[in-house]
Amino acid sequence: MNRINRRDFLRLAGGSTLAAGAFGFPGLLLAGTRKVVVVGGGVGGCTAAKYLRKLDPTVDVTLVETKPHYTSCFMSNEVLSGDRTLESITFSYAELQSKYGVNVIIDSAIAIDPVAKEVRTAGGTRLPYDACIVSPGVDFKWETIEGYDAAVAEAIPHAWFAGPQTTTLRNQLLAMPDGGKVVIVAPPNPYKCPPGPYERASQIAMYCKHHKPRSKILILDPKTKFSKAGLFKQGWEQHYGFETDHSMIEWVGKDQGGTVSALDAAAKTVKAEAGDFQADVINIIPPQKAGRIAFVADLVDGDWCPVDKRTFESKRHADIYVLGDASSAAKMPKSAYAANSQAKVAVAAILARFAGEQPGEPTYVNTCYSIIAEEHGISVAAVYRLSEDGEQIASIEGSGGLSPMDASAEHRKREVTYAHSWFENVIDDMMR
Ligand SMILES: Cc1cc2nc3c(=O)[nH]c(=O)nc-3n(C[C@H](O)[C@H](O)[C@H](O)COP(=O)(O)OP(=O)(O)OC[C@H]3O[C@@H](n4cnc5c(N)ncnc54)[C@H](O)[C@@H]3O)c2cc1C
Structure with missing residues (x-):
């Protein structure tokens, strides 16, 4: 022993x-x-x-x-x-x-x-x-975004548990045309992996930069700030033209109307305070x-x-x-x-x-x-x-x-x- x-x-x-x-x-x-x-x-x-x-x-x-x-x-x-x-x-x-x-x-x-x-x-x-x-x-707190539930998530993945939905989201990015639009809906605090949605936007931008350089990634966020924000934004400026006319990534926080209340899955549109946003690929990370x-x-x-x-x-x-x-x-x-x-x-x-x-x-x-x-x-x-x-x-x-x-x-x-x-x-x- x-x-x-x-x-x-x-x-x-x-x-x-x-x-x-x-x-x-x-x-x-x-x-x-x-x-x-x-x-x-x-x-x-x-x-x-x-x-x-x-x-x-x-x-x-x-x-x-x-x-x-x-x-x-x-x-x-x-x-x-x-x-x-x-x-x-x-x-x-x-x-x-x-x-x-x-x-x-x-x-x-x-x-x-x-x-x-x-x-x-x-x-x-x-x-x-x-x-x-x-x-x-x-x-997930499914009840918080109207029109989004576990069944809808099979087609409009959260991919917040790594597995089949990660593959679905990847395949949707592969199928997206150059010039396509990706919307990521970030969750409110607290949630697992505070920097995760912003790393995700970066990784999708990394793919688009090489394969679909005219594409755009919009992050709709119910928060006023996020983890490592200064470092992310600096990296996005360096690699993805953040806050220029050619920016590949755009971040819309709470103060700009980034809070999302509903999804129209058929129209591929999310409803945020700032307006309705239609996209080729939608990734909703629900409240937790x-x-x-x-x-x-x-x-x-x-x-x-x-x-x-x-x-x-x-x-x-x-x-x-x-x-x-x-x-x-x-x-x-x-x-x-x-x-x-x-x-x-x-x-x-x-x-x-x-x-x-x-x-x-x-x-x-x-x-x-x-x-x-x-x-x-x-x-x-x-x-x-x-x-x-x-x-x-x-x-x-x-x-x-x-x-x-x-x-x-x-x-x-x-x-x-x-x-x-x-x-x-x-x-x-x-x-x-
Ligand atoms: C996209 C993404 C990127 C991330 N990147 C990082 C990172 O870079 N660094 C970092 O530190 N963290 C990262 N995280 C966070 C990290 O994955 C979690 O914080 C971590 O896995 C938490 O561990 P846990 O044991 O609480 O839960 P988990 O690792 O999620 O494990 C929970 C397990 O419990 C099982 N389970 C649940 N209910 C039952 C039940 N009733 N009976 C039996 N089994 C059950 C589940 O199947 C699961 O396997 C990331 C998360 C995401 C989503």
Whole structure:
């Protein structure tokens, strides 16, 4: 049996050591057989399942995931430019089973009973737990844009879950004539991947610049500002003529009437405060809320799941931990790196609890890259700790920051390489 001490944990935690750097792990192996059921095999769920087993192989870990493979949303915008395939962002759960001994069940969790401490699946399996981790990602608030629902989205894709709709959107771009118009409808805050819609516009522009240079991309946005806006706009000026007569990308924010209320799918027209906009390709990213199981299991307050930010334990039900996009983890963004970091904090807290210890003082990390053009990457990074009242995850001053506005071309090019290696590292850390 492997004994894992604090130093080992820091080494094993790799790229995100800071996420749990302040925890102690006394006596991890004292607990005997404990059962942890993880709902959702995305970034938060896989990272948690893997690290639980890695840090304490005596814990029995079962991961319940609806889909047989994980297709990452991160880097899926590159599928739209044609820079990568959907296969290159699709991964198997095999190593979680074979290398780490996680029991992977392909099924959907349909109920979590916090009293019986049991997860029930659509396939009829009952899974008892000592701790349950829930990382189901987001769901859409379909009722918010008239004329847009899950059925319409098959033809007018959101592509906000990477998969078949990403291919649909790519095919629509391929079929669009030169001089065609793309409309992207951005969501209100909070939503998964704050810079995602703007990276998407950049990646579509990258494709159009080479293949359909007379085309236009219009972003309709219900917000007055967006993540990394200064850096995006600078990159758009440099590569896509932003704010000139020949601009390929146009951004219409809330103050200019960018809020969209309806879609006429047959006429391929969206209705915004600024007027009606007809397009060849429409991509609507709807407003968001926590994944469905979080509502079914009574884990939400409003749209998201309140958690004790020291441990990620639900504030609504004991012994259930909610991670990633579904959790209310302000001021961390809803990102892959954040979910990965939060998973380590929750794992540390659960193992401390199993060992009869108090959770330690966590720190958390986020890094997020966006690729604006072939050789132009930008990023934002932060290290966070709990505010004194324990209510906020606050960034530590001077700990990260944005790519500089005056970075050299070489720096921008290097950030593309960093983005691609970040991607490999996150996938490795999750499930390989
Ligand atoms: C276009 C795009 C680009 C992005 N780019 C980046 C980026 O560059 N960097 C970054 O850090 N983040 C990025 N993100 C955000 C990132 O993908 C998410 O923040 C991250 O995946 C959140 O992890 P999670 O575990 O909360 O949810 P997810 O990774 O979405 O995983 C949730 C999983 O739970 C499963 N599930 C849900 N309900 C059930 C149930 N009842 N039973 C069983 N399984 C269930 C789902 O099938 C899914 O596999 C991007 C997102 C998008 C859309």
